[in-house]
Amino acid sequence: MAESDSEDLSHVVARVRERIDPDEAEQTALRETAATLTSRVEDELAALSVDADVLRVGSTARGTWLSGDRDIDLFIRFPDDLDRESLERYGLAIGNAVLPEGHEEYAEHPYVVGEFDGFDVDLVPCFDVDDGSSLRSAVDRTPHHNEYLTARLDDELAAEVRVFKRFLKGIGAYGSNLRTQGFSGYLTELLVLEYGGFESLICAAADWHPPVELDPEDHGSRSFDDPLVVIDPTDPTRNVAAVCSAENVARLQHYARELLDDPRVDLFFGDDPEPLSAEDVQEHVRRRGTTPMAVVFDAPDVVEDQLYPQLYKSIAGIESELDRRGFAPIRSTTFAADRAVLFVELAHRTLPNVARHDGPPVHVRNHAEGFYDAYADGDTYGPFLDGDRYAVEREREFTDAAELLRSDTLFTVGLGSHVEEQLQEEYEVLVGDEVGGLAETFGGELAQYFDPKP
Amino acid sequence: MAESDSEDLSHVVARVRERIDPDEAEQTALRETAATLTSRVEDELAALSVDADVLRVGSTARGTWLSGDRDIDLFIRFPDDLDRESLERYGLAIGNAVLPEGHEEYAEHPYVVGEFDGFDVDLVPCFDVDDGSSLRSAVDRTPHHNEYLTARLDDELAAEVRVFKRFLKGIGAYGSNLRTQGFSGYLTELLVLEYGGFESLICAAADWHPPVELDPEDHGSRSFDDPLVVIDPTDPTRNVAAVCSAENVARLQHYARELLDDPRVDLFFGDDPEPLSAEDVQEHVRRRGTTPMAVVFDAPDVVEDQLYPQLYKSIAGIESELDRRGFAPIRSTTFAADRAVLFVELAHRTLPNVARHDGPPVHVRNHAEGFYDAYADGDTYGPFLDGDRYAVEREREFTDAAELLRSDTLFTVGLGSHVEEQLQEEYEVLVGDEVGGLAETFGGELAQYFDPKP
Numbered sequence: 001m002a003e004s005d006s007e008d009l010s011h012v013v014a015r016v017r018e019r020i021d022p023d024e025a026e027q028t029a030l031r032e033t034a035a036t037l038t039s040r041v042e043d044e045l046a047a048l049s050v051d052a053d054v055l056r057v058g059s060t061a062r063g064t065w066l067s068g069d070r071d072i073d074l075f076i077r078f079p080d081d082l083d084r085e086s087l088e089r090y091g092l093a094i095g096n097a098v099l100p101e102g103h104e105e106y107a108e109h110p111y112v113v114g115e116f117d118g119f120d121v122d123l124v125p126c127f128d129v130d131d132g133s134s135l136r137s138a139v140d141r142t143p144h145h146n147e148y149l150t151a152r153l154d155d156e157l158a159a160e161v162r163v164f165k166r167f168l169k170g171i172g173a174y175g176s177n178l179r180t181q182g183f184s185g186y187l188t189e190l191l192v193l194e195y196g197g198f199e200s201l202i203c204a205a206a207d208w209h210p211p212v213e214l215d216p217e218d219h220g221s222r223s224f225d226d227p228l229v230v231i232d233p234t235d236p237t238r239n240v241a242a243v244c245s246a247e248n249v250a251r252l253q254h255y256a257r258e259l260l261d262d263p264r265v266d267l268f269f270g271d272d273p274e275p276l277s278a279e280d281v282q283e284h285v286r287r288r289g290t291t292p293m294a295v296v297f298d299a300p301d302v303v304e305d306q307l308y309p310q311l312y313k314s315i316a317g318i319e320s321e322l323d324r325r326g327f328a329p330i331r332s333t334t335f336a337a338d339r340a341v342l343f344v345e346l347a348h349r350t351l352p353n354v355a356r357h358d359g360p361p362v363h364v365r366n367h368a369e370g371f372y373d374a375y376a377d378g379d380t381y382g383p384f385l386d387g388d389r390y391a392v393e394r395e396r397e398f399t400d401a402a403e404l405l406r407s408d409t410l411f412t413v414g415l416g417s418h419v420e421e422q423l424q425e426e427y428e429v430l431v432g433d434e435v436g437g438l439a440e441t442f443g444g445e446l447a448q449y450f451d452p453k454p
Numbered sequence: 455m456a457e458s459d460s461e462d463l464s465h466v467v468a469r470v471r472e473r474i475d476p477d478e479a480e481q482t483a484l485r486e487t488a489a490t491l492t493s494r495v496e497d498e499l500a501a502l503s504v505d506a507d508v509l510r511v512g513s514t515a516r517g518t519w520l521s522g523d524r525d526i527d528l529f530i531r532f533p534d535d536l537d538r539e540s541l542e543r544y545g546l547a548i549g550n551a552v553l554p555e556g557h558e559e560y561a562e563h564p565y566v567v568g569e570f571d572g573f574d575v576d577l578v579p580c581f582d583v584d585d586g587s588s589l590r591s592a593v594d595r596t597p598h599h600n601e602y603l604t605a606r607l608d609d610e611l612a613a614e615v616r617v618f619k620r621f622l623k624g625i626g627a628y629g630s631n632l633r634t635q636g637f638s639g640y641l642t643e644l645l646v647l648e649y650g651g652f653e654s655l656i657c658a659a660a661d662w663h664p665p666v667e668l669d670p671e672d673h674g675s676r677s678f679d680d681p682l683v684v685i686d687p688t689d690p691t692r693n694v695a696a697v698c699s700a701e702n703v704a705r706l707q708h709y710a711r712e713l714l715d716d717p718r719v720d721l722f723f724g725d726d727p728e729p730l731s732a733e734d735v736q737e738h739v740r741r742r743g744t745t746p747m748a749v750v751f752d753a754p755d756v757v758e759d760q761l762y763p764q765l766y767k768s769i770a771g772i773e774s775e776l777d778r779r780g781f782a783p784i785r786s787t788t789f790a791a792d793r794a795v796l797f798v799e800l801a802h803r804t805l806p807n808v809a810r811h812d813g814p815p816v817h818v819r820n821h822a823e824g825f826y827d828a829y830a831d832g833d834t835y836g837p838f839l840d841g842d843r844y845a846v847e848r849e850r851e852f853t854d855a856a857e858l859l860r861s862d863t864l865f866t867v868g869l870g871s872h873v874e875e876q877l878q879e880e881y882e883v884l885v886g887d888e889v890g891g892l893a894e895t896f897g898g899e900l901a902q903y904f905d906p907k908p
């Protein structure tokens with residue numbers, strides 16, 4: 001059984017590789033374009049009489065890209081004794097010269113992004129630091145990562161990386177952006193290196209007991225609280241998997257088992273679900289008997305890595321506030337395009353007027369007397385005794401969750417700062433069937449919500 | 455301040471005593487009737503040529519009765535070597551001769567109860583055992599208790615006992631029957647003895663930190679789990695306060711503080727609340743915004759000490775089942791006359807069709823695979839991931855609490871046995887406003903429920 005599964009898996013991997021391995025023509029085109037770009041940058045450096053070297057980094061430099069990816073990353077590495085201002089100035093000057101149609105982006109410092117011969121090119125200046133632990137800017141790590149991997153990934157291992165990367169994409173766990181909180185490219189390559197190939201990695205992951213702690217260079221110098229810890233071979237203080245959420249680790253484990261149990265190509269190429277219509281959404285709500293609510297507002301004008309953590313924080317705050325007040329949230333989600341949506345589905349839209357509130361044990365005299373005196377003359381029911389404690393039933397502040405979401409209490413739940421600013425401007429609350437209207441823009445997201453998968 | 459409170463308390467106690475101390479005429483009448491009864495019993499014993507003595511026991515034997523109480527307890531104490539059958543036969547023969555209008559009751563063995571000169575008389579046969587730890591029947595303890603207390607309670611302490619007893623009655627904590635689960639007469643007297651008087655007992659109780667452990671004879675030979683432990687001076691293995699609930703201990707503590715804080719006579723003579731009408735009940739329900747439900751059935755034909763524990767067990771079972779299933783009970787109660795009522799007030803009569811069900815962490819492979827496989831092909835929503843765990847949303851068995859109470863599931867909640875038998879015969883479920891109809895019989899109980907006090 002294991003034998004035949006294993007054979008099946010090899011066939012599946014072979015079929016996946018047919019679809020993702022870049023062919024000779026693609027490799028040649030990429031190599032030639034990268035060479036052209038490199039010499040243009042070198043020409044600019046010579047013109048400026050600056051001493052710097054040009055490095056190809058990223059998946060297309062290491063043969064780990066998937067067919068069709070069109071990203072070329074060139075790093076311009078300046079001496080460590082250069083001041084930051086000059087680095088930025090040189091970096092932009094060269095970038096704009098080589099990619100005159102490009103535009104500037106900004107991470108820790110500005111760099112130029114543009115198209116060249118049909119490829120998406122990043123031209124990034126960095127400092128030539130000794131190792132990953134003496135960085136001057138976050139991107140200074142990249143050449144070290146590149147060097148480490150290039151020395152270790154032969155063609156066969158690079159192919160295994162491509163398969164694993166495609167698998168992670170298929171199951172929705174690829175990408176270290178803060179929306180996905182999945183596996184970064186670098187992490188993907190380190191894992192394949194560590195386990196020696198895709199299949200052995202999959203077999204291992206199926207049996208992981210987080211926290212999983214890997215340290216390829218055996219030099220880790222601190223501990224981490226994350227479910228997956230992979231100490232950066234170029235920096236003993238860094239967990240390469242720090243961004244990877246417990247859910248994405250679990251997702252990999254789930255689909256690793258699924259793949260071993262029933263190997264099939266479609267796991268590598270997950271289909272987006274059919275978007276729902278407004279009527280579909282309403283039919284789901286009717287079938288579930290719940291009350292969905294959505295806070296809808298203009299998406300703050302910030303990058304996704306700022307937006308999504310704020311949306312996650314905001315919806316978690318809303319869900320826990322509604323839970324604390326008894327509206328029994330069942331699930332929640334958030335999505336954004338031009339408008340952003342904080343979506344929560346409640347077991348109860350409305351609650352009784354009274355809420356039970358338990359007091360201290362009667363024998364804790366100070367607290368007990370304080371509690372009793374606080375409620376004795378109010379219009380609560382009680383205080384009365386329940387076992388050895390006081391209890392009262394007092395009036396609820398909100399008996400309707402929609403009222404809560406429309407009140408200032410919304411601003412006390414721990415919203416993300418840009419979300420809060422935007423909500424202060426304007427927002428609307430959709431209740432029950434009204435959320436059907438979201439399907440026009442977010443039919444795909446709602447399809448995932450109403451047919452949730454691992 | 456404490457000084458003046460203390461003076462106030464003395465005045466209050468004096469005014470209470472005016473109302474509860476039996477006057478000379480009452481004492482004389484009681485003494486004479488008891489003497490007449492005693493000699494009649496002795497005559498019967500002589501006629502039967504049985505060697506036994508006659509003892510007056512209980513509060514009227516010790517001067518601890520409250521004015522108006524009309525109970526005379528006479529024990530006929532037979533030698534320890536008598537067989538039980540003869541004891542029962544003699545006991546009933548003498549009882550029926552002395553109280554020809556009386557009737558037989560049955561505790562551990564039968565005894566005769568009847569009226570005599572306007573007094574309620576119990577004539578109880580018992581064995582003359584050495585001490586409380588070598589009983590042949592539960593009532594054999596009573597003469598030992600009586601002897602212990604009689605030797606220690608002088609007139610002044612007896613008066614203090616009366617005041618404490620009246621206080622416990624006023625706050626609803628007097629009586630060791632299994633409906634009240636409060637303080638027995640014997641416990642009341644031991645506590646006054648232990649603390650030397652009513653006021654010092656009240657001061658102490660206000661500051662109790664349960665478990666409170668008292669052992670007047672310092673001979674306790676086992677430990678107890680109860681909030682109040684008073685080792686029986688006549689039996690080192692018995693907690694006299696075993697029946698006393700944590701709630702009644704807390705009740706005494708609460709009202710002890712109340713009395714010290716604001717001494718007043720009305721605490722000793724609690725008024726029954728004005729019974730509610732059906733409309734009053736419905737107005738409360740409307741104001742509270744809840745859904746009360748009542749299971750109503752013929753009260754099982756058993757004594758109260760059997761009935762109430764079964765009612766308490768049954769309503770606790772119903773409340774916890776409804777809680778477990780998400781109907782969010784707020785409070786419950788039970789009461790009985792010809793019909794018995796299991797009453798529970800819910801935050802929600804109805805629930806959504808789906809209920810969240812959390813599974814194991816994905817990394818616990820065996821459990822996780824079992825959970826996933828169990829739900830993967832069903833019509834649940836999911837399984838999906840929530841953090842490192844699987845979860846599903848599955849269809850609820852009951853979305854309406856009334857349906858649950860009308861179904862066989864009612865019989866799975868741990869009903870008392872006689873309650874269960876009766877429910878198998880017939881019951882009805884009242885929902886919402888329909889519970890107003892209970893006010894006709896239980897208006898007083900419902901008044902307590904809807905205006906709960908410590």
